[in-house]
Amino acid sequence: MAGRVVKRAFKFRFYPSAVQAEQLARTFGCTRYVYNRALAERSRAWSQERRRVTYADTSKMLTGWKRDAETEWLAEPSKGPLQESLRQLQGAFERFWRKQTGYPQFKKKGRSKDSATYYSNCFIFRDGQLRLAKQSEPLDIRWSRPLPEGAVPSQVTVSRNARGQYHVSILVEDTITELEPVDRVVGLDAGITSLYTLSTGEKITNPRHERTGSCAVGEGATSTRQEAEGIPEPGQGPTEGREDSWSDRRSGRDYLHKLSTRLVRENQVIAIEDLSVRNMVKNRSLSRVISDAGWSEFRSMLEYKADWCGRRVVVIDRFCPSSKTCSVCGEVASAMPLNVREWTCRCGVVHDRDVNAARNILAVGLTVASCGDGVRPPRT
Incomplete structure (x- = not known):
């Protein structure tokens, strides 16, 4: 390449x-x-x-x-x-x-x-x-x-x-x-309990829960340095001292680097929401969690690494009803409070709230990638 x-x-x-x-x-x-x-x-x-x-x-x-x-x-x-x-x-x-x-x-x-x-x-x-x-x-x-x-x-x-x-x-x-093209795509739904939920069903642990110094970033995630994966990590050497590595992991930045590198390496297209972090942190009960999760920094990492490697990050409208739309039949629920983590659509499909949202984000992202912004996939 x-x-x-x-x-x-x-x-x-x-x-x-x-x-x-x-x-x-x-x-x-x-x-x-x-x-x-x-x-x-x-x-x-x-x-x-x-x-x-x-x-x-x-x-x-x-x-x-x-x-x-x-x-x-x-x-x-x-x-x-x-x-x-x-x-x-x-x-x-x-x-x-x-x-x-x-x-x-x-x-x-x-x-x-x-x-x-x-x-x-x-x-x-x-x-x-x-x-x-x-x-x-x-x-x-x-x-x-x-x-x-x-x-x-x-x-x-x-x-x-x-x-x-x-x-x-x-x-x-x-x-x-640039990396060789791949045929995989993924949608990401940002969360509080989980940092991100993927359209594949995988849930990524929020780094604020990391208190043991583990480098894992999710199920099946690799803990090796990105030099072995073809994507360099800006500002991070492979042989930093133990004290530096611990500090990095505690801050979550090293965690986000590994996750963003892994997603860019594995997927040709990554669909995410255009989250308004500025407005979300006004919620006092969530502001610390949102800030700790580093959503803005993570998006930046995804975008520049994708640009480096010939991948694409598609950002969808923040007002897309991804959580309350059935990813199978397209039915939109009238309401979806935050405490509802699992729900059943009228078509009979039982949804995990976050996985369903990630699949909708991917569907909208692929439509935007193909047809441009302002369009949505048709309901079935």
Whole structure:
């Protein structure tokens, strides 16, 4: 199969010296300050003047803050991470305007991961060593796997998690070989008790229930790394330390990577619902569960891996009555409360609520894939 060039991020642990740790702490603090101050300025301008502040406006503000005697310390770290914090804020507003997320929130020290992004003019990568701007020594990186041969990093992001562990994510171009076509398709129904139910009848355990460190992602799931399956995992090396792997599994991200890779590898078409996570998390009784499940992140993983590998993800209308439509005869029930997990259609078929929904999602997805959005499979 033909190869294609994609951007991939490779994530590694590193151990900063005392001087580097102090410099990074100042940089993290400055990026957080710039983000929060720009957010405050944009919010004030809108609430008091109904004026929308742009990224360019905040970039000019940053220049002024660096010259101000009270905040001249903003000139100490590299300019790249500070500009990137303004880009991230712009992205947060754009997602809010598209109604994908809530209004941008202030970053609080100690409550979110510290990070700083450097572009190619703010670091030097030479002879397998990475040195950030304004640092005299290269980072002590644990290279758990090699970067692609001849790779030239275009961006690096350093981060420190709540446990005080440092990581660096290196963005490079890589050539990915598309997978051979397969004749399997699948529909996915997102749930609470189960993370996803497949149209095949398989139910995928929600990672919030994972407390034993198991890597399993469902019945018959493989626990091997994706390098053996033909789909690389961005930002995850095959030989990370035990502590890192445990942290990854607890967060569920490694779990979602394995599941998304498996589904893309096994299926030519994957049909999912266009879930409005922003609205769903307003339900206080479900918000924590929904956030833990990582639905938005999982969809993103499916989409970019499918794009890499010559597969297709079809997203159907969120208002499709998948749960209360009989996947056999097409009859639509008048109501289907959340506590109803099994129901019997008038045609006599007994349905598992989630499996039935997944089969309807697949049917609609295949119709959309063939005929375009706005159409539905005919009732039988």
